[in-house]
Amino acid sequence: MKAAVYYQNGGPEVLKYEEVPDPMCRPKGVVIRIEAVSIEGGDTLNRFGGPLATTPHIVGYQAAGEIIEVGSEVSHLKIGQKVVASDAYGSHAEKWGVPARACWVIPDGLDVRHAAVVPVPFGTADECLFEFGRLKAGETVLIQAGASGVGVAAIQLAKRAGARVLATASSEERLQALKPLGLDDGINYRTEDVVEAVMRLTDKKGVNLVVDSVGGSTLQGSIRSLGHRGRVSMVGRAGREPMTVNVQSLMAGNRSLTGVFLGAEIATERGYNNIQRLLNEVAKGELKVVIDKTFPLQDAAAAHAYIESRKAVGRVLLIP
Numbered sequence: 001m002k003a004a005v006y007y008q009n010g011g012p013e014v015l016k017y018e019e020v021p022d023p024m025c026r027p028k029g030v031v032i033r034i035e036a037v038s039i040e041g042g043d044t045l046n047r048f049g050g051p052l053a054t055t056p057h058i059v060g061y062q063a064a065g066e067i068i069e070v071g072s073e074v075s076h077l078k079i080g081q082k083v084v085a086s087d088a089y090g091s092h093a094e095k096w097g098v099p100a101r102a103c104w105v106i107p108d109g110l111d112v113r114h115a116a117v118v119p120v121p122f123g124t125a126d127e128c129l130f131e132f133g134r135l136k137a138g139e140t141v142l143i144q145a146g147a148s149g150v151g152v153a154a155i156q157l158a159k160r161a162g163a164r165v166l167a168t169a170s171s172e173e174r175l176q177a178l179k180p181l182g183l184d185d186g187i188n189y190r191t192e193d194v195v196e197a198v199m200r201l202t203d204k205k206g207v208n209l210v211v212d213s214v215g216g217s218t219l220q221g222s223i224r225s226l227g228h229r230g231r232v233s234m235v236g237r238a239g240r241e242p243m244t245v246n247v248q249s250l251m252a253g254n255r256s257l258t259g260v261f262l263g264a265e266i267a268t269e270r271g272y273n274n275i276q277r278l279l280n281e282v283a284k285g286e287l288k289v290v291i292d293k294t295f296p297l298q299d300a301a302a303a304h305a306y307i308e309s310r311k312a313v314g315r316v317l318l319i320p
């Protein structure tokens with residue numbers, strides 16, 4: 001099969017389009033013929049500096065397509081079914097061997113390309129807002145990097161739950177694109193200090209919850225944006241800065257900082273079922289997926305470069 005591979009970490013240019021061996025079907029796994037690869041936030045970070053589990057390495061943790069092989073110990077999935085899967089690496093390819101437990105059956109009527117972008121961004125946003133963030137109707141939430149994959153999911157889920165939604169982005173244009181998803185107030189962090197803007201927008205009260213997938217100095221600002229008993233769900237380091245934050249300001253306002261890792265929740269029945277529910281809600285049109293652009297798989301380097309140009313709102317797909 002063909003895949004987008006690399007031999008060492010680096011910029012988008014390390015990605016090459018090459019022939020590699022087909023994946024094996026493990027007894028508890030399936031092999032998928034991929035129809036759409038969702039380039040996730042961690043994929044560009046892993047390409048830049050993550051460990052290479054194999055050489056060459058196939059990056060990527062989310063894709064959707066059709067099952068073409070089923071392992072001997074799998075009884076609930078069959079050849080011909082359309083699924084979306086999430087696993088540690090291997091999605092930037094024509095075929096993918098994944099554990100059956102890492103697949104969700106795509107509900108009838110949901111486009112494979114749309115399903116491809118759901119599990120990690122929507123699952124993560126949901127955990128950050130509700131399971132760990134305990135968001136309630138009437139509260140105010142700040143979504144850092146609102147135009148990211150996690151951000152566009154979090155804005156919709158928070159709005160639907162009856163919260164007032166603030167979000168940050170690196171341009172006015174990106175903030176405008178978030179309005180139809182439920183954004184109430186946008187903060188362009190290139191032209192305005194985020195903490196000052198939050199205090200202005202909340203009559204100096206601060207927000208009840210921040211979803212922070214950026215980390216570093218942004219995370220410090222998230223803590224400073226909290227009101228009394230405010231919570232931060234810390235979920236990523238898209239900003240690529242060291243994660244050294246001063247936690248002293250948490251104590252004064254009875255504030256809390258919680259780390260969230262979706263992988264640990266998918267491993268539970270609750271976390272796994274939660275993603276199937278979100279897929280069903282996308283299929284019913286209750287939640288929207290935002291696909292900015294698609295590239296052929298062979299142009300994976302250009303797709304990664306496009307994402308790193310900070311122009312994409314929502315997701316960029318690779319089509320084998």
Ligand SMILES: NC(=O)c1ccc[n+]([C@@H]2O[C@H](COP(=O)([O-])OP(=O)(O)OC[C@H]3O[C@@H](n4cnc5c(N)ncnc54)[C@H](OP(=O)(O)O)[C@@H]3O)[C@@H](O)[C@H]2O)c1
Nearest residue numbers: 041042145148149150169170213236237238239261262310
């Ligand atoms: N812990 C978990 O379970 C979990 C699950 C999902 C994702 N994550 C992590 O969450 C982060 C975001 O994921 P995602 O899929 O939402 O990412 P994404 O769609 O690629 O978006 C990342 C966003 O971060 C913003 N950003 C700020 N500083 C940046 C920088 N220096 N370089 C690049 N982008 C920067 C950009 O928006 P602006 O230009 O508007 O600032 C960009 O759109 C990643 O670190 C990912 O690994 C963790």
